[in-house]
Amino acid sequence: MDDKRYCLSCNKKLEGRRDKKFCDPYCKSNYHYQKAQKGAGSFYARVDRQLKTNRRILKSFNKAGKATVRAEILLQQGFNPTFFSHYWKNKSGDIYLFVYEFGFLSKIENGKKKYILVKWQSYMENFK
Known part of the structure; x- marks a missing residue:
């Protein structure tokens, strides 16, 4: 089974753990920053x-x-x-x-x- 997963921030193909969502810490940080900026604010x-x-x-x-x-x-x-x-x-x-x-x-x-x-x-x- 070919399960292709991609980074939620940069869309780069992910390798490694099945539950991995980001390719590196920068992408993880960037993703959450962008998500917070788009929200109405807590x-x-x-x-x-x-x-x-x-x-x-x-x-x-x-x-x-x-x-x-x-x-x-x-x-x-x-x-x-x-x-x-x-x-x-x-x-x-x-x-x-x-x-x-x-x-x-x-x-x-x-x-x-x-x-x-x-x-x-x-x-x-x-x-x-």
Whole structure:
């Protein structure tokens, strides 16, 4: 029985084990990379990408450790406040949402939505 098998990546004829699917590690890696690129992206990848975007934006606007920025400016940069890693509630009851070490609190001042940006501090360790 002549069972011809071909590499799933480059279509080269395979020799060796019957369950072999790729001719070499490069083809295996290339096949899985191309497959991932064609897919719509996993939920995890989309969430991770947005968290990284949010962190980058918060970091760029919060150089001194605390800042106030209009919400529209952050949103124009691609910031999405529904993606955060954890939260911290202060003694006043305000809930700061954090993207890793950078946090934000939504406030309305003079009829405009703003975010107060902070950086994680050691006294916040006992967050709830």
